[in-house]
Amino acid sequence: MSFSKCVCLICQSTIAIPKKGNVERHFRTVHGKYDTDFPPKSELRKRKVKELKSQLSGQQSFFTQHTSKAKAATEASFRVSHVIVNNKKSFQDGEMVKEAFVEAADSLFRDFKNKAEILSSIKALQLSRSTVTRRCEATAEDLTQQMWKDIGDCECFSLQLDESTDVSDTAQMCIFIRMVFSDITAKEELLTVLPMKEQTRGEDIFQSFKNFIEKTQLPVYNWCLSPRMEHPQWLAA
Structure with a gap:
């Protein structure tokens, strides 16, 4: 058996429905001469x-190890x-x-018996610019989903607005x-950064914030707002 399917030890074909009749039909149809070559109950x-069992187990073990290595390489790529x-x-x-990692490993694991395997795993790391970009985007998306889940689960929350400028001197509003939460624990996060492309008057800030609430459907029924200050302080909800 392999997971939910039967695997023929002789030809390694799979049988979708693991029923005795289906297995016997496959054996009699495809391997009719097997009983002659290898008599039943004989040594x-x-x-x-x-x-045959040993060969199949070895193949399945190889694919399992390959999958585990691929998962480890992906996790390492995310960590880097x-x-x-x-x-x-x-x-x-x-x-x-990656290049520095390979050079360091070549010296650090010089006397290790599995040095070649270690170097092979390091070289398998995917750390190109496009890959790192995708990893960061996936991480950011996951963190965003976690934060919005926390917003939905929390008992109440407070907001704090602060204004700053980026390297291009464009005003940015940080929220x-x-x-x-119900167990009295608290968590603070950067909710979003809204660019203020035109003016930064109070009404512009309010309109930008209002648009954000409408777009994201932020549950405003359980929040209170902390206004901008030189040294902002949180307001209890």
């Missing part, structure tokens, strides 16, 4: 069946991408990190959120 047949973003480095630095 020859027992040895052959044992050999996270470090790159945390240190505000260019996405193309992933290739440099922070503090959520309080």
Whole structure:
């Protein structure tokens, strides 16, 4: 048996419906001469069946190991991408990190018996600029989903608005959120950053914030707003 399907030990074909009649039909139709070559209950047949089982187990083990290595390489790629973003480095630095990793491993694992396997796993890491970009986008999407789930689960939350400018001198409005849950724990997150492309008057800030609420359907029935201040303070909901 392989998962929910039967696998023929002789030809390794799969039988979708694991019923005795289906298995017997396959054996009689495809392997009609097997009983002649390997008589039932004979030692020859027992040895052959044992050999076939060993071959199948080896193949299945190989594919399982391959899948595990692929998952480990993907996880490592996400971890390195996270470090790159945390240190505000260019996405193309992933290739440099990989090259440094290979060079260091060549010395660190010089006396290890499985050095070749270790180096092979490192070289299999996908850290090109496009890959790091996709990893960061996937991470950001996951974090966003987690935050909106927390917003839906929390008992109440407060908001804080602060204005700043980016490197191009464009005004940006940062909105922070503090959520309080039923077990009295609290969590603070950066909710969003809204560009103020025209003016930064109070009514412009309010309209931009209102548009954000309408677009995201933020549950405003359980929040209170902390206005902009030189040293902003949170308001309890």
